[in-house]
Amino acid sequence: MxxxxxxxxxxxxxxxxxxxxxxxxxxxxxxxxxxxxxxxxxxxxxxxxxxxxxxxxxxxxxxxxxxxxxxxxxxxxPALWPADRAARAVARAVSAEMHSGFVPLRSKMPMNIRKDYAGHGRSPEVEADIARITALWNDCRSRFGAAGPYLFGAFSIADAMYAPICFRFATYGVKPEGQAGAYLATMLANPHMKAWAEAARQESETLPSEDLYG
Ligand SMILES: N[C@@H](CCC(=O)N[C@@H](CS)C(=O)NCC(=O)O)C(=O)O
Structure with missing residues (x-):
């Protein structure tokens, strides 16, 4: 592969x-x-x-x-999706919501792991996206997350779909409330996420179109 x-x-x-x-x-x-x-x-x-x-x-x-x-x-x-049918349906729904949505956040807060852009990008539309993501993470954690630290307990594709949001929240200083905050910490401590971030820091290319705030 x-x-x-x-x-x-x-x-x-x-x-x-x-x-x-x-x-x-x-x-x-x-x-x-x-x-x-x-x-x-x-x-x-x-x-x-x-x-x-x-x-x-x-x-x-x-x-x-x-x-x-x-x-x-x-x-x-198949363990990449939750085993329970209802949990799996919601995991697919939140994954699809990410795949097709959150355009304001994606455009004003592009993923940029190396930068510290705390406080930048907070338009009203981006704030609405942040509120929706926070609510969604809290909902998944409280309804389906009892068996582990991820959105549906064990790691699933839903976590992979929100992984870049976690790096964005770190870069732009977004601190979600409730269980969402602990979930963000879990994702940022994930060994594969840390390896990806470390590799990002070693890259030499810069893209001015993505370095929005200096
Ligand atoms: N819907 C696609 C989006 C893929 C996408 O936009 N990839 C960007 C990089 S993150 C890309 O390849 N851009 C190169 C280009 O547009 O020329 C997916 O989910 O994979």
Whole structure:
């Protein structure tokens, strides 16, 4: 298996698939293609028909888009979704909500692990996204999280989908209230998350379009 990803500092969609693959116990070769520099698009297109990362290659089969990759991995390791039907339905709902939503937060607070942008990006629309994510995390933790520290107890794809939000909250100094705060700490202490962040700090490329606040 090969996983094509972008810059670890910036590529939030890449993190969502990479973390699922790591937590799911998969062995894979990581191919990192720095984004938005001359030749990036051609290099990505050599693997990914959408010209975007992440893309998984398994025995010659290309699977692109973070959710499609995560579902593909879950078919091989069903423990990546909660076992309980109701919990699984909610896990899929919150994952889909992340995949298709939170546009204000994603545009005003792009993932940028190396930076300290505490206090930046807090438009009313972003505040609404933060409130919704906090409520959603608290709801998942209180209804489904009893068996462990993650949204649905054990690690699931829902956690992978919100992993870049955790790095954003660290960068932009967002401190969610209630169980959501403890959940954020759990995610930031996850060994795979720490390894990803450490690799992001070692990267040399900078993208001025993403370094919004200096
Ligand atoms: N919906 C896609 C989004 C993928 C995406 O937008 N990836 C960005 C990097 S995080 C990308 O490849 N950008 C390169 C480009 O647009 O040229 C997913 O979930 O994987």
């Amino acid at each position: 090969k996983l094509i990803i972008g810059n670890k500092n910036y590529s939030s969609w890449s993190l969502r698939a990479w973390l699922t693959a790591r937590e799911g116990g998969f062995t894979f070769e990581e191919i990192r293609i720095p984004l938005f520099i001359p030749g990036s698009r051609e290099r990505i297109l050599a693997h990914s028909p959408s010209a975007k990362v992440p893309c998984l290659i398994d025995h010659g089969l290309a699977v692109w888009d973070s959710m499609a990759i995560n579902e593909y991995l879950a078919e091989q390791n």
